[in-house]
Amino acid sequence: MIERLAIIGVGLLGGSVAKAARATGVAREIVGVGRDLSRLSAALSERVLDRATIDLADGVRGADFVVLGATVFANESLLETLWPVVPRDAVVTDVGSTKAGIVNIARRLAGSRPVGFVGSHPMAGSDRSGYGFARADLFQGATVIVTPTEMTDAGVVKRASSFWETFGAHVSTLDPELHDRVVAAISHLPHLVAYALVEAVERFEPAALAYAARGFKDTTRIAASDQRVWQEIFLANRAALRPSLEVFRAALAALETLVDAGEPGPLEDALAKIRCRREALR
Amino acid sequence: MIERLAIIGVGLLGGSVAKAARATGVAREIVGVGRDLSRLSAALSERVLDRATIDLADGVRGADFVVLGATVFANESLLETLWPVVPRDAVVTDVGSTKAGIVNIARRLAGSRPVGFVGSHPMAGSDRSGYGFARADLFQGATVIVTPTEMTDAGVVKRASSFWETFGAHVSTLDPELHDRVVAAISHLPHLVAYALVEAVERFEPAALAYAARGFKDTTRIAASDQRVWQEIFLANRAALRPSLEVFRAALAALETLVDAGEPGPLEDALAKIRCRREALR
Numbered sequence: 001m002i003e004r005l006a007i008i009g010v011g012l013l014g015g016s017v018a019k020a021a022r023a024t025g026v027a028r029e030i031v032g033v034g035r036d037l038s039r040l041s042a043a044l045s046e047r048v049l050d051r052a053t054i055d056l057a058d059g060v061r062g063a064d065f066v067v068l069g070a071t072v073f074a075n076e077s078l079l080e081t082l083w084p085v086v087p088r089d090a091v092v093t094d095v096g097s098t099k100a101g102i103v104n105i106a107r108r109l110a111g112s113r114p115v116g117f118v119g120s121h122p123m124a125g126s127d128r129s130g131y132g133f134a135r136a137d138l139f140q141g142a143t144v145i146v147t148p149t150e151m152t153d154a155g156v157v158k159r160a161s162s163f164w165e166t167f168g169a170h171v172s173t174l175d176p177e178l179h180d181r182v183v184a185a186i187s188h189l190p191h192l193v194a195y196a197l198v199e200a201v202e203r204f205e206p207a208a209l210a211y212a213a214r215g216f217k218d219t220t221r222i223a224a225s226d227q228r229v230w231q232e233i234f235l236a237n238r239a240a241l242r243p244s245l246e247v248f249r250a251a252l253a254a255l256e257t258l259v260d261a262g263e264p265g266p267l268e269d270a271l272a273k274i275r276c277r278r279e280a281l282r
Numbered sequence: 283m284i285e286r287l288a289i290i291g292v293g294l295l296g297g298s299v300a301k302a303a304r305a306t307g308v309a310r311e312i313v314g315v316g317r318d319l320s321r322l323s324a325a326l327s328e329r330v331l332d333r334a335t336i337d338l339a340d341g342v343r344g345a346d347f348v349v350l351g352a353t354v355f356a357n358e359s360l361l362e363t364l365w366p367v368v369p370r371d372a373v374v375t376d377v378g379s380t381k382a383g384i385v386n387i388a389r390r391l392a393g394s395r396p397v398g399f400v401g402s403h404p405m406a407g408s409d410r411s412g413y414g415f416a417r418a419d420l421f422q423g424a425t426v427i428v429t430p431t432e433m434t435d436a437g438v439v440k441r442a443s444s445f446w447e448t449f450g451a452h453v454s455t456l457d458p459e460l461h462d463r464v465v466a467a468i469s470h471l472p473h474l475v476a477y478a479l480v481e482a483v484e485r486f487e488p489a490a491l492a493y494a495a496r497g498f499k500d501t502t503r504i505a506a507s508d509q510r511v512w513q514e515i516f517l518a519n520r521a522a523l524r525p526s527l528e529v530f531r532a533a534l535a536a537l538e539t540l541v542d543a544g545e546p547g548p549l550e551d552a553l554a555k556i557r558c559r560r561e562a563l564r
Binding site for chain 1 (some may be wrong): 405406407424425427454460463464465466467468469471472473474475476477478479480481482483484485486487489490491493494495497498499500501502503504505506507508509510512513514516517520523524525526527529530531532533534536537538541542544546549550551552553554556557559560561562563564
């Protein structure tokens with residue numbers, strides 16, 4: 001049971017944390033922190049938040065659980081700001097899509113003062129953003145990756161994991177660098193590729209978009225994702241994104257070589273192998 | 283009203299044509315032609331087909347509407363075989379994903395004998411294949427591109443278009459070469475990219491697939507498509523696929539340059555423009 005849950009950034013993810021906490025009763029009091037009070041008014045009037053503030057120090061005062069729900073770089077800078085003032089026994093976590101950056105900041109700050117930080121990545125994003133799309137059941141059945149390091153207190157990992165599990169999520173733990181490679185591969189690379197696909201169609205044959213059917217729409221759905229969120233993710237995870245792009249280019253070139261060779265057999269074999277891997281994900 | 287509808291290849295598309303024709307009553311008699319009678323038995327016992335044969339000449343005898351429902355290259359060779367024997371007043375069309383190839387064959391054959399051929403491409407495919415997935419409502423709301431040339435009789439275009447409209451499809455007409463560029467852009471390129479994405483993830487970080495969420499699954503759903511169907515499509519549409527790949531590579535490289543430059547503004551602007559185009563497709 002959490003006495004006071006502080007959520008910094010009450011958008012899609014932070015707002016869903018607030019709604020899920022309210023729905024499950026896991027926190028007695030829920031405080032929302034934002035840059036603009038008017039944006040918190042819906043959550044207040046729906047009684048999803050008990051209190052709202054634009055003052056970070058005020059927001060985390062007396063909190064025993066803190067969730068950073070802003071974008072990747074904003075969370076990193078918020079973590080620096082709250083580190084000296086957050087209660088010593090609080091668990092602090094975030095919801096950002098990259099983890100090495102914020103974990104390294106926490107590692108550096110740990111020299112000044114011990115704070116119970118562990119990174120979290122709830123893989124429950126959407127191409128929609130903002131509190132208006134927040135849902136109490138957003139984490140139901142989703143995977144949340146928690147990224148402890150050798151310095152993280154086991155009790156903190158346990159409390160953060162239980163927090164997400166209360167909302168119906170499956171928790172995995174991963175080393176932060178491996179986490180960033182994993183999400184580069186299955187999320188950031190596909191996002192960049194989806195954006196490039198839409199751009200390529202427009203450049204190659206603008207008439208084509210009028211004929212887009214389910215295949216194209218599914219393949220490029222994530223290219224409708226919020227550009228503010230995604231420029232930060234791409235920049236924050238450059239170190240893993242770059243080599244994943246290299247590998248993607250090589251994989252695409254290999255298929256293109258098979259197409260150019262014009263021999264049905266080897267091309268069919270290559271596609272069959274890939275199909276088999278993809279079908280394992282159904 | 284069609285007296286005798288012959289469908290050559292009774293799989294996902296051909297089977298759906300048969301079911302839709304039966305459901306709408308557009309054809310008095312429906313004949314299925316396949317390479318293997320046992321594979322037509324389900325459609326016969328469901329009374330979707332009135333008659334089944336493995337003999338193409340027998341299958342098209344007395345038919346006033348013929349649909350080639352096999353794969354791209356198979357349809358091309360079937361067209362050559364049926365050309366001399368199909369009734370003179372029949373409309374012949376196909377369901378293949380590329381059109382310049384089969385239309386050129388029809389153009390060449392037209393010298394020997396006039397046949398009412400026009401290409402069709404019902405954009406209602408699926409990553410599933412086979413008669414087991416055929417549905418009477420597959421074409422409901424789908425786009426069917428019909429590809430007449432300067433040589434095509436207007437009456438044939440009209441009868442083929444009405445045929446698809448009976449099943450609830452929206453019919454567009456396009457020049458076969460433009461059709462092939464359009465589908466290279468919104469279908470064949472995305473398929474090749476989706477296959478390459480799955481392969482890249484496996485090569486770059488095999489652990490990542492275990493964390494695949496909705497974004498990755500949607501983006502790569504079409505990589506579970508049938509390899510026999512798709513090797514033919516890629517090979518058949520090489521002429522348009524190759525330049526579309528060039529453009530895609532350039533679009534991806536442009537985004538990567540923005541990521542590498544590390545400046546949030548220009549990257550965010552580029553993503554915002556693409557997002558806007560993608561959102562227009564919702």
